[in-house]
Each structure stands twice: as structure tokens, then as C-alpha cells.
Amino acid sequence: MSILSSFNTGVTGLNAAGSAMGVIGDNIANAGTFGFKGSRAEFQDMLASSLKGIDGGDQMGSGAKLAHITPQFVQGTISRTQNITDIAINGNGFFQVDAPFGKGYTRDGAFHFDKEGFMVNGDGYKVQGFQPDETGKITNKTGSIKLGNTNVAATQTSAVKMSINLDSREKPMKFDPKNPDKTSNFNTSVTVYDSVGTARLVTMYYNKAVDGQWEYHAMADGNDVAGGLPGTMVEQASGKLKFNQKGLLEEATPGLNSFNFNNGAIAGQQIAFDFGKSIKDGGSGNDAATQYGSKSSVARHSQDGSSAATLSSMSFNDDGVLTAVYDNGKQMELGQVAVAKFEDNEGLFKTGKNLFKETRKSGQAAMGKPGADGRGEVLSKSVEQSNVDIANEFIGLMAAQRNFQANTRTITTADQMLQEVLNIKR
Secondary structure, X not given: OOHHHHXXXXXXXXXXXXXXXXXXXXXXXXXXXXXXXXXXXXXEEEEEEEOOHHHOOOEEEEEEEEEEEEEOOOOXXXXXXXXXXXXXXXXXXXXXXXXXXXXXXEOOOEOEEOOOOEEEOOOOOEEEEEEEOOOOOEEEEEEEOEOOOOEEOOEOOOEEXXXXXXXXXXXXXOOOOOOOOXXXXXXXXXXXXXXXXXXXXXXXXXXXXXXXXXXEEEEEEOOOEOOOOOXXXXXXXXXXXXXXXXXXXXXXXXXXXXXOEXXXXXXXXXXXXXXXXXXXXXXXXXXXXXXXOOOOEEEXXXXXXXXXXXXXXXXXXXXXXXXXXXXXXXXXXXXXXXXXXXXXXXXXXXXXXXXEEOOOOOOOOEEEOOOOOOOOEEEEOEEEOOOOOHHHHHHHHHHHHHHHHHHHXXXXXXXXXXXXXHHHHO
């Protein structure tokens, strides 16, 4: 190799070392960037000539070149936060956002909700996820995650479930609706909701008709009933319960059922009273109302109505499901974060702003739910830090600097040799 060629070889070394410095500098600059994936500079040698042709041996190189800048998709540290919309992926995968150039992919899960209720990243790009259906069940349909209406409509009560025991030792009594407290063996109260979401107190009176048979009467204060007199109980529903000799519910027969609440509620509201599956309906009677020789009591009761409510809080669970909690205790699933998986993560193209886009090398994104088919799990109230190791980058920085200095020596030495050649002629 001539002395002049040594200059070119030294220059390629300077360029390679400078490129390495650029990559390392970018890594260090983004050491605090959420979801950032550091890169590695990869170099190749350059062949100038072979003294023996294709037979190999005695080959002369002409320096080095930057061949690839490969992103390193190792897991970054997961840090806990207090922001409910911060989420992180622990494992393989990316969040998908609706970017100006199309679908963008990111590991940066520092999200928030905009003024329209859409979940967005720091640049306002909408986060994509799986949408709920009319019943609130998460489907496989994807779209932008949105809060929706912060208010939910009232739901009128249509069913009340009762788990009770009626004392078989009680004496039969004839029920008088004008004097229910003194003509019933047992009573309990339950709150129900009318068609406009107003809470109404309904008192259930139970009287023993004969051995093994009971009657129930659902009554409301006249202050809550259309046309009623305050302080006077008005019967709204009734029925009969029949028990066998083992105290198990043999049959439940409904009777009157028409609730006529006032103050704008619809007339004739139907409320079904469920005392469990009776023997006649195919049940064993063990999970229904009973008539044992013990004190009458209510184990529990529940109803399916609710008042109108306003959003009070929301949260992500570790399945990436966004759940809204309303001030009436109701919960509603608003969506589930989708996770994109690629065949070759290193084939993705960086677009800036913590985003990648798919390329032919990466393959198309396969969208799925967190933790499914090799996708990472989603962690709530967490963000993924940069995966850059500052200590390793400083080591690489010093190595690049020494490499750069060594290549300058190649050029200065070649220059001195060239000066010697010129001095020979003089």
C-alpha cells in the first residue's frame, strides 16, 4: 500500500470513530427519555485489493466503515408513579398510536386524557386499544381509547334477590295492610330505584299463613307513592312462599306487582322478588329461602338498580383494562390497551418523538391483548425508563476517543513519511 493510501485509511478510521461518538452521544442524551432504546454502532472493514486475486491470501485493507446502527430492544427499568394513566410494557411489544404519518409504535407509556376524553401521548396522538360493546364487555374491535360520558343514566330496579330464613316456630297471623307492623311475623327493608333514579325504601312484611306457607307484602310509605298519604303504608307487591317439611323452599308464587312511585317516575314499575331457585323450578332448595326453627333473619339482599352518577375515579389494571368508577359505586370498562408485536423489532424505523413505524424488514404489526401470544404484560402507574447504561456508554466513549486519536497518528505518521520522500529529492 502506498503512503498516500495510508491517508485515506486513516480518514476512514476518523469517520468511523466519529460515527461511534455520534451514536454514543445520542444514547447519553436520551438516558432520561421514557421508553428510549439505545443503539449500537457496527462497523465493517473495507478491502482495497488482493495480491493473489480470488485465490485469497495477501489481501490489503483500506480502512473501516459504519455498516449498521442497530437499536437494542432490551427491557428498560420499570419505575412506579402516581399517575393513573402511566402504563408500561414489561416484555415484548409496543403501544400503538394514531400518528400523522399513520400508525406509530412506542414504548413510552406516559399518557393522559385530552379535553375530548381521548387517551393521548405527550404529542396528542390517540392511543389505540380494544373497544367495549354496549354491555361493557371488551371486544376484539380496535379504536381510540376514550373516556366517553362522565355521567351515567339512572337504572330502575327490576329485580331484588333475597336470602332469608323464616322462623318455623312462629304462629300464623292474618295480615292487615292497614296495620302491617302488628300483623306480620317479620319485616325487613330494601332500597330500590325508580325510573328516574330516585332511591325508594320498600319494606318487606312476612306473615305465616299456615305451617309451611308464608306470605310476603312489599309496601312503601305513601309519601313515595302516587296518590298516597304520608305515614300510611301502601302495598305494591305480594306473593306466597311454600316450604317442605325439611324447611326448603318448595315453591314461590308471585302475586300483585305494580310500583307506582311519584315525582315523575313511570307508573306500574315491575320488580321481581327472587328468593332463590325452588324445588319446583329444579333447584335443591339449599341455595334459596329457608324455613328453619331459628330466628327469622336476612343473610343478604341485592338489587340491580342505581341512581344517576358522575365519574369519580378511573384506573388501569394489570391487563391494561381501563375501568371507570362512578360515585354510585358502579364500575364500567372503557377499553383495553392493545399491544403490537413485530417479527423483527430491529427492522423498525425511528421517526423521532419516541415513535417507530413499521417497515418491510420489521413486518406488519400483530395487535393483541397484553400477555397474550408472547406479548409483554402491562403494568399500571408505571413508566419504562431508557435502557441506556451510562457506565457502559462512558466506556464506549473513551474507546471511541482512543480510536480517534490512534487514527490521527496514522495520518500524521504518513505525513512525516511523505515529507521524508520529498526531502530525498532535495
